[in-house]
Amino acid sequence: MVGKRSASTLVSSAVILAIFLTAPVAYASTGYVFLTQFGSSGTGDGQFNQAWGVAVSSGHVFVSDLNERINEFTTTGTFLGWLGKCTGGSNCDTITDTSIGFTCTASTCTGLTFGSGDGQFNGPRGVAVDAAGNLYVVDEGNQRIQVFTGTGTFVRAWGSSGSGDGQFAFPFGIAVQGSNVYVADTNNERAQEFTTTGSFITTWNTAAGSGCSFDEPIGIAAAPAGDVYVAQTANNCVDEFTSSGTFIGWAGGCISGSSCDTITDASIGFTCTATTCTMPIHGSNDGQFDGPVGVATDSKNDVFVVDSGNLRIQEFSKTGAFSNAFGSGGCAGGEFGGPIVMTTDSLGVVYVTDSNGTGCSINSDRVEEFSLPTTATSVTCSPSKVASGSPTTCTVTVTDTGSTTGTPTGQVKFKSSAAGTFSATKCTLSGTGTSASCSVTFTPTSTGHHKITATYQGDTSHAESQGTFTLKVT
DSSP states (O other), rough: OOOOOOGGHHHHHHHHHHHHSOOOEEEEOOSSSEEEOOEEEEEEETTTTSEHHHHHHHHEEEEETTTTTTEEEETTOOOOEEEESSBTTTTTTTTTEEEEETTOOOTTTTBOOOOSSOOOOOSSEEEEEOOOOEEEEEEGGGGGEEEOTTHHHHHHHEBBBSSSSBBBBBBBEEETTTTTTEEEEETTTTEEEEEEOOEEEEEEOTTOOOOSSOOOOOEEOOOOOOOOEEEEEGGGGEEEEOOOEEEEEEBBBSSSSTTEETTEEEEESBOOOTTOOOOBBBBTTTTSSSEEEEEEEEEEEEEEEGGGGTTTTEEEEEEEOHHHHHHHESSSSBBBBEEEEEEEOTOOOOEEEOOOOOTTTTSSSSEEEEEOOOOOOOOOOEESEEEETOEEEEEEEEEOOOOOOOOOSSEEEEEEEEEESSSEEEEEOSSTTTTTEEEEEEOOOOOOOEEEEEEEEETTTTEEEEEEEEEEOO
């Protein structure tokens, strides 16, 4: 018989609550704009009791909360249903006392509560999805990981209470990259790596002499390039590791050292170690943290940190160069009362769970969405009809369609659906006003219709976008 988590065991929850009680500070965004928000405090459909984990897959958003369930929404915030323990109702499997997939609503399921059976939860925290759309849930109070299909069918579970390999002591964060699953085993002060079927691979904490030892590791993220990032909430720093757990360096506030920028008192990328930077300090400058909780990456391997005590999100390049900060304390859209974790989708939209807003009577539990100003990418090839082996010039134009923050910069990637050769796979934009262009030469080597795709990779003030052109080859 499993018991409800006691307050004395939730060390991390107490730390996070203390972080949220700091005074609100405003930070100007250098690019990201607020899109929308959904959710409120309560137990009804689409409501949360401390919204926590968030993951996105194929247009669906999964949010865990301490109502002991996983909620499913569309990306625009329409509630679809919840997954968890129930005791009755048309969408409740009364043999297992669990919802039938993500189909439970207030009118179709009763008895929302905690449990330890398959598909039941006792404090669900981090959530993540794999490439196949399977959902991984950190079932913190039950000291385990549960896996479901994208429609909510239970697949497997692994883990138990303890400090041995594959055991947990109140885990919080989870990340999936390829065939590997990474878990922030918070109270054991370590990260653990598994296969997607739950087989233990390895475990690590920060290497000796790193300068940013594991202390309340809560957030964890795995980038497409393979590196793993762990947010050390109590130490105000973020560690970077290889996919196998080799320590690379940490980012955060510092005072001195060869890898410390003494103008901003922040690390120079993820390069700090015990010998190159003083121990981490908390702060509110760019690149400094005050109780970082969540960490995430995007398709470009950029790193996002939920800087919870500073009530903001910070974005860094893969190498740790600061690029963006957005958010401020408050209850309105685009403000934060207590940001916890976040994720990104394939379009570059950022989703943040926000809880514990002081004085926020309506929006104290919610998910907020942000994006860089939108762009439109168009591509044309001239001539539009060529013989196989003959070149054509493909020109791409990227236009700022959002808040007209300036001329889009950066690179555009090209690919073809059929055989052929580009003079370069990327070109660099150039222009003035709200539009910029660049060109490459494409020589097809097969006949038929070639779909030319141009993908703008975005910059610090503009979102990614894509355009296509159909080239006829005789």
